[in-house]
Amino acid sequence: MEKKPTHVLAITLAAIMFATGVLYLSVASDEFGSLKQEAHAAESGENEATESGENERASSQSQSESGFGDMGEIVFFTIVGAAYIPIGMWMLKAKAITRKPYLIALIGSAALIVFYVATRTMDIPMVGLQEDVGAPDITAKVLQGAIVALAGFMLFAISKQRKTQKLA
Numbered sequence: 585m586e587k588k589p590t591h592v593l594a595i596t597l598a599a600i601m602f603a604t605g606v607l608y609l610s611v612a613s614d615e616f617g618s619l620k621q622e623a624h625a626a627e628s629g630e631n632e633a634t635e636s637g638e639n640e641r642a643s644s645q646s647q648s649e650s651g652f653g654d655m656g657e658i659v660f661f662t663i664v665g666a667a668y669i670p671i672g673m674w675m676l677k678a679k680a681i682t683r684k685p686y687l688i689a690l691i692g693s694a695a696l697i698v699f700y701v702a703t704r705t706m707d708i709p710m711v712g713l714q715e716d717v718g719a720p721d722i723t724a725k726v727l728q729g730a731i732v733a734l735a736g737f738m739l740f741a742i743s744k745q746r747k748t749q750k751l752a
Contacts, residue, residue, distance in 0.1 A: 608665030
């Protein structure tokens with residue numbers, strides 16, 4: 585059985601999609617663990633210092649405000665990570681038959697790269713200006729750049745293959 589180059593490329597792209605999904609899910613898990621530790625530490629601090637009811641209410645209000653941003657980030661990372669995996673599976677199943685999973689991967693990954701750059705360069709409402717750049721961030725952007733490039737190539741190869749089939 586001869587493997588077409590597009591099939592090998594589809595398998596490679598699906599593997600990158602899986603790796604990106606796992607990366608996002610692991611970051612979400614780490615963020616959730618950090619949020620739980622912060623909540624536990626804050627709860628312990630509240631139990632020790634019981635000066636007045638107003639101070640406790642103000643403290644819990646500020647924690648819930650900062651917790652919303654953290655929880656929103658966790659949900660975002662979980663959804664993104666969970667979306668990469670089934671699209672990668674779809675690529676494995678479809679290989680070079682349909683363009684849809686490649687188009688979704690290209691647009692989604694490009695949008696996430698643009699969103700990342702935007703959150704690092706301007707103050708976006710409900711997100712703010714993010715100043716942290718870490719190894720997981722860079723790894724995700726490199727993987728997403730590879731997804732954009734390979735998905736674009738797959739879209740080109742599929743359209744070229746269709747034109748060849750129509751001429752034959």
